[in-house]
Amino acid sequence: MKYRTKGVLFLNMGGPSSLDKVEDFLSRLFSDTDLMKLPMQKYSSKFIAKRRTPKVRGQYAQIGGKSPIYDWTLKQTELMKRALLQDGLDVNTYIGFRYVAPFVEEAVEQMLRDGVREGIAFSQYPQYSCATTGSSLNELYRVLRKHDPSKKISWRVIDRWPTHHLLIKAFAKLVTEKISELPEECRDDAVILFTAHSLPIKAVDRGDPYPAEVAATCHAIIKELGHSHPYRIVWQSKVGPLPWLGPHTDDALTGLAKNGHKVVVLVPVAFTSDHIETLYELDILYKDLADKVGIEHFKRVDALNVEPLFIDCLKDLVLSHLKDFKKPVQLNLQCPKCTNTVCGEAKGFFEDHHDEIVRYEDKTRTIE
Structure with missing residues (x-):
């Protein structure tokens, strides 16, 4: 059979590459109707972005003047590509961000x-949410309808991987390393707080699977650690006045201190690389809070970044999808209360691609 050039497209939110890009990043984010619905969104998104820009610029200024997410993602793609090549598989790699360059559209054009x-x-995003993976796949669907209507590229989707064994081992290794940095006499007293980006309660009520998948990741990590420490799941990065999933990370830190827990290990469990939520929110904002409320030992576990076990995880996920393809069983299921018509269209679009791949591979095996 003729070799078909393969390309792996890393999908993520992205982050501003300079302080001058912050407002445009925020404007695109608040314009995303897959992420949120706002009155007169075309105009209100720009107003909200302009109002929030000074504060957010100040936060980025404290972590080096830009988001490091592109740099980390580029390193991850390069290391994964090298690892796959060592296993005899040559793939092209691409990055498609939702709110900053390189955009999904640019990546697809380059793939073609x-x-x-x-x-x-x-x-x-290891754990699926309509606000993250769902939004990125909807955007990819729109781009492909525009730029590849004849389906020159056949698509597979890795939409979630919250309990992949190498992801869990990578997290467990990083947690263990951070606990070992504590004074020996207080290591057993550590409380592990798994922190993830929160979600509006109305999204949870629609049936978004994200909270359950975050919980699955946390439970698997604790099991890998041998249930060595007590833990809780907490939620960060709430925006706006509406109710969001809790307990919030800052409230949890305050409550633990009040209840006499003085040793906390914070684990960013839904992020695959460092960015503003880890470098500013966890390392600066919550570290300062921990000091103020009387937590004596506060450790933040390193992000996955280029941890070798994590690179092996990325490689294994790609290999398994190319060598032993099985249709994702969850991808085609919409939330019970989904109101986004594009979501259903995108799921059906990729389901058709998966059906075509199954037929193609069945035909290939028959010929061989």
Whole structure:
């Protein structure tokens, strides 16, 4: 059979590459109707972005003047590509961000120019949420309808991987390393707080699977650690006045201190690389809070970044989808109360691609 050029597209939110890009990043984020619904969104998104920009610029200024997410994602793609090549699989890699360059549209255009015929849409959110993976896949669907209506590229989707064994081992290794940095006499007293980006309660009520998948990741990590420490799941990065999933990370830190717990290990469990939520919110904002409320030992576990076990995880996910493809069983299921018509269209679109891949691979095996 003729070799078909393969391309892996890393999908993520992205972050501003400079302080001058912050307002545009926020404007695109608040314009995303897959993420949120606002009155007169075309105009209100720009107003909200302009109002929030000074504060957010100040936060980015404290972590180096930009988001490091592109740099980390580029390193991850390069290391994964090298690892796959060592296993005899040559793939092109691409980055498609939702709110900053390189955008999904730019990545798809480059894939077509490169002659890619087998694409893997690889969500860099281990736990699926309609606000993250769902939004990215909806955007990819819109881009493909515009730029590849004849379906030159056949697509597979890695939409979630919250309990992949190498992801869990990577997290467990990083947690163990951080606990070992505590004074020996208080290591057993540590409380592990798994922190993830929160979600509006109305999204949870629609049936978004994110909270359950975050919980699955946390439970698997604790099991890998041998149930060595007590833990809780907490939620960060709430925006706006509406109710969000709790307990919030800052409230949890305050409550633990009040209840006499003085040793806390914070684990960013829904992020695959460092960015503003880890470098500013956890390392600066919550570290300062921990000091104020009387937590004596506060450790933040490193993000996955280029941890070798994590790179092996990325490689294994791609290999398994290319060598032993099985249709994602969850991807085609919409939330019970979903009101987004694009979501259903996108799921059906990728389901059709998966059916075509199954037929193609069945035909290939028959010929061989």
